Amino acid sequence: MKSPIRSAAIAATTAVVLTACSGKLPHLPDSRIPEPRPSELETVLFMMGDAGEAHRDTDPVMRVMQADVERWSDLMTRDSTIIVLFLGDNVYPAGLHDRTDPLFPEDSAKLQAQVDVVNGRRAREKGVRGIFIPGNHDWGQTRGLVGIDRLHNQDEMLKRRHAEGSPVRMMPSPGTPGPQTIDIGTRLRILLMDSAWWMLTGKDTSKQVVYREMKRAVDNAGTRDVVVAAHHPFRSASSHGGLMPFWSGVGLRYLLNRSGAVLQDLSSLPYRSLTQALLAAFAEHPPLVFAGGHDHNLQVIDGRGGAEPKYILVSGAGSKNDGVGYVKGMRFRHAAAGYMRLMFYRDGRVDLFVISAPGDQTPKCIDPDPAAREKCMVTTANLYSDVYSARLK
Amino acid sequence: MRRLTTALTAVLLLGLASAKPHELRAQQRNIPAALAGGFVGAASGGYIAISVIVAESRAGKYIHSMKDALGWRSAPVLIGGVTGMVVGATDPDRLLRTVVYGSAGTVAGTGVGVVLGKIIWDGPEAKWAGGAIGAGLGMAIGSSLGLFLPLDHSDGTSQPAANAGAARIPITFTIRF
Numbered sequence: 001m002k003s004p005i006r007s008a009a010i011a012a013t014t015a016v017v018l019t020a021c022s023g024k025l026p027h028l029p030d031s032r033i034p035e036p037r038p039s040e041l042e043t044v045l046f047m048m049g050d051a052g053e054a055h056r057d058t059d060p061v062m063r064v065m066q067a068d069v070e071r072w073s074d075l076m077t078r079d080s081t082i083i084v085l086f087l088g089d090n091v092y093p094a095g096l097h098d099r100t101d102p103l104f105p106e107d108s109a110k111l112q113a114q115v116d117v118v119n120g121r122r123a124r125e126k127g128v129r130g131i132f133i134p135g136n137h138d139w140g141q142t143r144g145l146v147g148i149d150r151l152h153n154q155d156e157m158l159k160r161r162h163a164e165g166s167p168v169r170m171m172p173s174p175g176t177p178g179p180q181t182i183d184i185g186t187r188l189r190i191l192l193m194d195s196a197w198w199m200l201t202g203k204d205t206s207k208q209v210v211y212r213e214m215k216r217a218v219d220n221a222g223t224r225d226v227v228v229a230a231h232h233p234f235r236s237a238s239s240h241g242g243l244m245p246f247w248s249g250v251g252l253r254y255l256l257n258r259s260g261a262v263l264q265d266l267s268s269l270p271y272r273s274l275t276q277a278l279l280a281a282f283a284e285h286p287p288l289v290f291a292g293g294h295d296h297n298l299q300v301i302d303g304r305g306g307a308e309p310k311y312i313l314v315s316g317a318g319s320k321n322d323g324v325g326y327v328k329g330m331r332f333r334h335a336a337a338g339y340m341r342l343m344f345y346r347d348g349r350v351d352l353f354v355i356s357a358p359g360d361q362t363p364k365c366i367d368p369d370p371a372a373r374e375k376c377m378v379t380t381a382n383l384y385s386d387v388y389s390a391r392l393k
Numbered sequence: 394m395r396r397l398t399t400a401l402t403a404v405l406l407l408g409l410a411s412a413k414p415h416e417l418r419a420q421q422r423n424i425p426a427a428l429a430g431g432f433v434g435a436a437s438g439g440y441i442a443i444s445v446i447v448a449e450s451r452a453g454k455y456i457h458s459m460k461d462a463l464g465w466r467s468a469p470v471l472i473g474g475v476t477g478m479v480v481g482a483t484d485p486d487r488l489l490r491t492v493v494y495g496s497a498g499t500v501a502g503t504g505v506g507v508v509l510g511k512i513i514w515d516g517p518e519a520k521w522a523g524g525a526i527g528a529g530l531g532m533a534i535g536s537s538l539g540l541f542l543p544l545d546h547s548d549g550t551s552q553p554a555a556n557a558g559a560a561r562i563p564i565t566f567t568i569r570f
Contacts, residue, residue, distance in 0.1 A: 141457045252443055253459055259447040259525045260518035263455035267518045270455070 025326050028333065031390045033351060038075035042185040042346045045227065048117075048339035049087030049293020051318025052137060056113040057373065058364050059319060060380040061337040061357070066117045067381075068341070068355065073122040080127040083184065084118050087293035087315060088135025088196065088231025095140040095150030096157060111157060114318075119166045130168040131182075132158060135231035135293065136196040136264055143200045148175040175201075177210045179228070181217050187344050189224040191217050195232035195292070198274045199263055207277065215281040225350060225393065226287035227342070232264075233292030233299075233314045234275060237333060240265050240295050243325030264294070282307040288350065288393060289313055289342065296320035296362075298338050298354050300388065302329035311392055313352075315340040321362035332388045337362040342392075354388040427482035433492055434477020437532055438469035440499070444529020445469070447522050451514070473536075480540065487544050494539030495532050502531020 046069060054062050065084075072082055091110050097103040118130035138154060139147035151174035158168045171192045172178035179191040191214065198207060218226050237243045242257045242265065260267040266275070278290075290309035293316030301312040317338045324333040338356025345351075357363055357380070365376035446456055446466055456462055481488045503524045510523015 136457065252439055252462075255440075255443050255521070255525050256446065256456070256459075256462070258518060258521035259443075259450070260516070260522060261443075261447045261450035261456060261525075262459075263450075263457050268450070268455060269516070269518075272516060 028331060031331070031388055032386070033389045033391055035353075035386075036343050036345065036351055038072075039077065040345050040347070041076065041343055042081065043188050043344040044072050044076065044082045045188070045190070045342040045344070046082070046084040046339060047087055047229070047291050047313070047315045047342070048085070048114075048318045049231065049314075049316040050089040050092075050135070050296055050320055051086060051114050052089045052092035052110050052135075053319035054113050055109060056116050057377070058366055059113070059337070060363060060365065060377050060384070061318065061339070062113050062117060063377060064355065064381050064384040065339050066120055069117060069128060070120040070122045072341075073120070073126040073128055076126060080129070081185070082123070082126065082128040083182070083190065084128060084130045085190075085192075085229050085291070086114050086130065086132045086318075087229060087291065088133045089137040089293060089316075090114060090132050090135065091154060092137050092319070093141075095138045095147070096153040097150070098153060108157060111154065112161075115158070115161050115166050115168050118168060124165060124167060128167055130166070131192065132168065132170045133172075133192055133229060133231055134170065134174070134194045134196055136199065139196050139200055147200060151175055172197075177206070179210070179214050179217050183224065185344070187223075187225055187346070187348065189217070189221045189226045191226060191228045191287070193228065193230040195230035195274060199232070199268075199270045207273075211277045211281050214278065215283075218282060218285045218287055221285065225289075225344065225348075226285070227289045227291060228278075228287045228309065229291045231292060232271065232274065232294050233316075234278065234290040234309060234312045235301055235327060236266065236292075236295045236314050237299055237301070237325045237327040237330055238295035238297055238314070238322050241327070242267055243327070244323075279307045282309065286310060291315060291340075293318070295324070296322040297324040297333065297335040298340065298356055298388075299324060299330065299334075300332040300352065300354070300390070301327060302331060304329060311352075313340060317356065317362065319362065331390065334387055338384070338387070348393065349391065350393040352388075352390050352392050353386050355384055356387045357384055358387075423482045423485055426485040426488060427478045430477035430479075430481025430485075430488045431474045432477070433488075434472075434480075435470050435474030437477070437495055437536060438467075438471065438473025441469040441473065441529040441533050442466050444526045444532075447525040447529075451522055451526075476540070484544070487540065490542075490544060491536050491539030495536035498531035498533070498535020498538075499528050500531070502527035502529070502534070506530070 048065060056062055069082065069084060076082060091107050096107045096111060118128050134151055138151060140150040155170040155174045158170050161168050172180045172194045177197040178193040182190040235241060244254060246254045256262050257265050257267055260269060262268060263270060265271065286307050287309045289311045291313040295314055296316050297314065298317050299314035303309045303312060317336060321335055321337065324335045332354065334356050336357045336359060338354060341353040341355065343351040363380045365373045365380060367373045367376060446462055477488065480491065506523040506527015507520045510519045514522065
C-alpha cells in the first residue's frame with residue numbers, strides 16, 4: 001500500500017503547489033502543428049526520462065508510448081530510423097541491485113517496463129533502438145564503486161534482454177562519462193552523456209577530457225543537427241532549477257537550493273561546473289537541442305542565444321510528477337506524465353511533439369482487481385494526446 | 394517525524410513527572426508557553442541544521458535530496474524542540490529572552506554571512522551560503538546566550554545568579570543513523 005499512499009501524497013503536494021503558483025505564472029501561447037507525413041521523415045527520436053517508478057501494468061504512459069513507437073515503426077518505410085532515449089533515473093530509488101538482493105525483482109520489473117516500450121513486434125522488425133542513459137538514481141545516489149556496480153547491474157540486464165532480441169543497451173557504458181556519438185541518417189547527431197558521472201565521481205582531469213570530447217563532437221558535426229542528451233537538464237523551471245515557493249519545506253528547501261547545498265540542483269557547484277563546461281564546449285557550434293530529465297515534468301525552453309543550445313527540453317515525466325514554474329524563454333510547461341517526440345525531416349526541418357495526459361497529474365492504475373486495473377489502463381491511455389507541438393527548425 | 398514526536402512527548406512527560414507539586418501547577422499554567430517553545434525551538438534547530446548542511450557543501454560534501462538532511466543532521470531540530478519545550482514549561486521569561494537573543498543573532502549573523510560569503514566565494518549562491526551559515530551561527534550563539542545567561546526575574550522573587558544553573562532541564566534525544 002506504500003505506492004498509492006505515496007502517489008496520493010505526491011499528487012496532493014503537486015496540486016497545492018500548482019494551485020498556489022498558477023495565479024502568478026504567465027500564460028504561454030498554445031502551439032499545434034500538423035503531424036508530418038512519414039514519407040518526409042528521416043528519423044524519429046522519442047525521449048522519456050525518470051521512468052524508474054513506472055510499471056507496465058499500472059502506468060498508462062508506458063503503454064501509450066509503446067503504442068506510439070509501434071505506430072511510427074509501422075509508418076516509417078526504412079529500418080533503423082527510430083530511436084527511443086530513456087533519459088536516466090531508469091530505476092528508482094537506488095538503481096538496480098544485485099540479483100541476490102531482495103530488491104532485485106522490484107528493480108528489474110521497473111526496468112523491464114521501459115524495455116517493453118521498444119519490444120513490440122513492429123519495433124523489433126524495424127530495428128528500433130532503445131538507449132538507456134544513466135541518471136543519479138541509477139548510480140544509487142552514491143559515489144564510487146557502489147554506484148558503478150549498480151550501473152553494471154543495469155547494463156547486464158539490458159545485455160541479457162538484448163541477447164533475447166530486445167533492441168536495448170545502456171549508453172554511455174557504465175561508469176564512463178561519454179559523450180558517445182550516434183550519427184543517424186544524414187541529418188542527425190546524438191551525443192549521449194552521463195551527467196551523473198560528472199556530479200558524482202568525475203575527477204577534474206577526466207572532466208577536461210569530457211569537455212574536449214564534447215567540443216570535438218559538436219564542432220565536427222558538419223551540417224548535422226546535434227541533439228545532446230543527458231539526465232541533468234541544461235536549465236529547468238522546476239524544483240532542481242530553484243523554482244519552488246519559499247514556503248515549500250518551511251523555507252528550508254528553498255534556502256538549501258539557493259545556497260547550492262543540494263548536489264542535484266542546478267545551483268550546486270558541481271552542476272554549475274557542468275553547465276559552464278558545456279557552454280564552453282558549445283561556444284562555436286551550439287547544438288539544436290539539449291534534452292534532459294531530472295525534473296519530473298515536461299518543459300520546452302528557448303536558449304538564450306550565444307553558446308546555449310537553441311532549445312532546452314526537459315522530459316522527466318515518465319513516472320513522477322512535480323510542479324513547474326516559469327523561466328524566461330519558456331515555450332511550454334506541463335506537470336503530468338508524458339514524453340517527447342522529435343521528428344527530423346529529410347529536408348532539414350525538425351518538429352517537436354509533446355505527448356501527455358490532460359491536467360496536472362501522473363495517472364496510475366492501482367486497483368488490486370486485474371480486470372478493473374486493465375479497464376483503467378485502457379481508459380486512461382485513451383486520454384493521452386499531443387498537448388504541444390512546434391517547428392524547431 | 395513519529396520518532397521526533399514520541400521523543401518530545403516522552404521528554405515533556407518526564408519533565409512534568411519529575412516536578413514537585415507546586416512546580417507541576419506552575420508548569421501546567423505554562424503549557425501554551427511550552428508548546429510555543431517547542432515549535433520555535435524546532436524551527437530554530439531547523440535553520441541551524443541548514444547552516445551545518447550548507448557549511449558541509451562548501452567543503453564539497455553535498456546532500457542529494459531533502460532525505461539526506463535527516464539523520465544526525467536533523468539533531469538540532471530535536472534538541473531545539475525539546476529545549477524550547479522544557480524552557481517554556483519551566484521559565485517562560487527565559488524562553489522569551491532566548492527567542493529575542495536568537496532572533497537578533499540570526500539577523501546579525503545573516504548580514505555578516507552575506508557579506509563574507511560574497512567576499513570568500515564566487516557565484517550567485519555565495520551570498521546565500523554565507524547568509525545561511527551566518528544565520529545558523531548567529532542563531533546558535535544568540536539562543537545560547539539567552540538560554541544560559543543569568544536572568545533577573547522582575548517579580549521580586551528573582552533567583553540569585555549562582556542558583557540559576559540549578560534549574561532542572563531534562564533533555565533526552567535519540568539519533569538514529
